[in-house]
Amino acid sequence: xxxxxxxxxxxxxxxxxxxxxxxxxxxxxxxxxxxxxxxxxxxxxxxxxxxxxxxxxxxxxxxxxxxxxxxxxxxxxxxxxxxxxxxxxxxxxxxxxxxxxxxxxxxxxxxxxxxxxxxxxxxxxxxxxxxxxxxxxxxxxxxxxxxxxxxxxxx
Amino acid sequence: xxxxxxxxxxxxxxxxxxxxxxxxxxxxxxxxxxxxxxxxxxxxxxxxxxxxxxxxxxxxxxxxxxxxxxxxxxxxxxxxxxxxxxxxxxxxxxxxxxxxxxxxxxxxxxxxxxxxxxxxxxxxxxxxxxxxxxxxxxxxxxxxxxxxxxxxxxxxxxxxxxxxxxxxxxxxxxxxxxxxxxxxxxxxxxxxxxxxxxxxxxxxxxxxxxxxxxxxxxxxxxxxxxxxxxxxxxxxxxxxxxxxxxxxxxxxxxxxxxxxxxxxxxxxxxxxxxxxxxxxxxxxxxxxxxxx
Ligand SMILES: Cc1cc2nc3c(=O)[nH]c(=O)nc-3n(C[C@H](O)[C@H](O)[C@H](O)COP(=O)(O)OP(=O)(O)OC[C@H]3O[C@@H](n4cnc5c(N)ncnc54)[C@H](O)[C@@H]3O)c2cc1C
Ligand code: FES
Ligand code: FES
Numbered sequence: 001x002x003x004x005x006x007x008x009x010x011x012x013x014x015x016x017x018x019x020x021x022x023x024x025x026x027x028x029x030x031x032x033x034x035x036x037x038x039x040x041x042x043x044x045x046x047x048x049x050x051x052x053x054x055x056x057x058x059x060x061x062x063x064x065x066x067x068x069x070x071x072x073x074x075x076x077x078x079x080x081x082x083x084x085x086x087x088x089x090x091x092x093x094x095x096x097x098x099x100x101x102x103x104x105x106x107x108x109x110x111x112x113x114x115x116x117x118x119x120x121x122x123x124x125x126x127x128x129x130x131x132x133x134x135x136x137x138x139x140x141x142x143x144x145x146x147x148x149x150x151x152x153x154x155x
Numbered sequence: 156x157x158x159x160x161x162x163x164x165x166x167x168x169x170x171x172x173x174x175x176x177x178x179x180x181x182x183x184x185x186x187x188x189x190x191x192x193x194x195x196x197x198x199x200x201x202x203x204x205x206x207x208x209x210x211x212x213x214x215x216x217x218x219x220x221x222x223x224x225x226x227x228x229x230x231x232x233x234x235x236x237x238x239x240x241x242x243x244x245x246x247x248x249x250x251x252x253x254x255x256x257x258x259x260x261x262x263x264x265x266x267x268x269x270x271x272x273x274x275x276x277x278x279x280x281x282x283x284x285x286x287x288x289x290x291x292x293x294x295x296x297x298x299x300x301x302x303x304x305x306x307x308x309x310x311x312x313x314x315x316x317x318x319x320x321x322x323x324x325x326x327x328x329x330x331x332x333x334x335x336x337x338x339x340x341x342x343x344x345x346x347x348x349x350x351x352x353x354x355x356x357x358x359x360x361x362x363x364x365x366x367x368x369x370x371x372x373x374x375x376x377x378x379x380x381x382x383x384x385x386x387x388x389x390x391x392x393x394x395x396x397x398x399x400x401x402x403x404x405x406x407x408x409x410x411x412x413x414x415x416x417x418x419x420x421x422x423x424x425x426x427x428x429x430x431x432x433x434x435x436x437x438x439x440x441x442x443x444x445x446x447x
Pocket of ligand 2: 038039040041042043044045046047048049050059060061062
């Protein structure tokens with residue numbers, strides 16, 4: 001039986017009827033067309049599906065859509081503003097931290113959550129904060145540099 | 156991967172959850188962070204007809220200090236444990252285990268009760284919790300019981316939890332000032348890693364600060380359940396602290412371990428590492444005990 005849930009995604013309120021066995025990831029991608037959130041492994045290993053739920057980054061492939069009822073979700077689509085790319089996004093572009101781009105939404109959301117809690121992280125802290133997000137292309141170095149760069153510009 | 160179909164229940168209190176579990180019996184499973192259960196359902200290892208989500212029960216989300224004990228609600232997440240001041244003060248080894256479980260994303264979902272009920276031999280929270288002598292509280296319509304955590308585990312994925320029961324909280328007696336504990340996880344990576352071996356050690360010193368009054372050594376991933384090492388503990392208790400003592404305790408712990416060969420490491424390697432990690436975890440515990 002479908003359930004009616006209400007949740008806020010990127011500042012906008014949605015009311016949707018969802019079956020219990022739909023994940024938040026599949027709701028975002030296939031029901032709402034928010035395909036910035038990627039599906040890699042679907043079992044919590046890769047972090048491509050990272051979204052920020054009530055202020056905390058989580059694997060949306062492991063959260064049921066019904067569990068997100070009443071919650072506040074930020075996906076990569078909500079990071080850019082009218083003024084342009086978010087400084088973290090800008091830094092990723094400038095530092096060459098994006099190659100195929102599959103890991104990028106998750107990386108940026110994990111980085112954003114880190115910089116909100118800890119505006120001037122050490123390299124070790126950056127690497128730990130991104131350790132649930134796998135990248136098959138960049139070798140991580142440029143991603144770490146981009147986050148460092150963004151932290152300097154933001155603080 | 157599609158999830159099998161199920162009915163979803165979202166009780167707002169423990170009593171309501173117990174009522175649902177009692178009505179549905181073995182057709183139902185509690186759902187906490189979902190980091191084990193949802194994965195197993197996607198892989199079609201499990202397909203319960205009903206899920207009873209515990210995440211909206213506020214009572215299960217608290218860490219409380221009560222008459223010298225720390226009560227950790229079932230749904231407290233690994234991230235919350237790792238950041239909690241109450242845990243850092245006095246229960247540091249538990250914070251260490253919670254702080255390296257999975258990844259930051261997993262830690263924001265994974266709960267302490269889920270980690271215990273899943274009963275994986277290599278799990279990160281049972282060894283530090285057992286080292287502190289934790290107890291678990293199990294509740295059902297039939298009543299409530301409190302068990303020492305070390306008796307709770309029966310084998311991989313097997314515990315004493317009955318089908319209608321919910322694990323509601325974990326109780327730890329606050330260790331004395333003269334005690335300390337350490338936890339070490341050995342893997343081949345720093346994150347998203349299942350332990351090859353893990354060890355938690357607890358020591359309490361006497362008033363002179365030189366003799367070991369109490370000790371617990373707990374070994375993970377080297378037996379079907381997390382294992383206390385009686386030989387190491389016997390060797391430590393009543394003895395004066397010196398470096399060769401911890402060396403010997405490590406050797407004793409290695410003898411008590413019952414590791415297996417698998418693709419992640421050989422039994423011999425694991426046994427050798429038990430000795431090394433036990434010595435190091437004891438040193439961490441001692442350092443903390445002396446700081447007080
Ligand atoms: C990518 C990844 C990495 C991981 N890395 C680690 C790691 O490094 N170390 C580690 O120890 N674990 C790890 N895990 C396993 C998992 O995250 C933990 O075991 C976690 O603590 C499980 O908690 P949960 O809240 O997600 O449980 P769930 O998946 O919700 O539940 C697990 C089981 O416990 C039962 N249950 C949950 N809560 C209760 C309750 N209160 N009362 C009764 N039964 C209950 C459920 O019915 C289910 O059978 C990892 C998992 C993933 C997906
Ligand atoms: S798709 Fe969710 S962690 Fe890989
Ligand atoms: S840029 Fe391709 S996976 Fe990271």
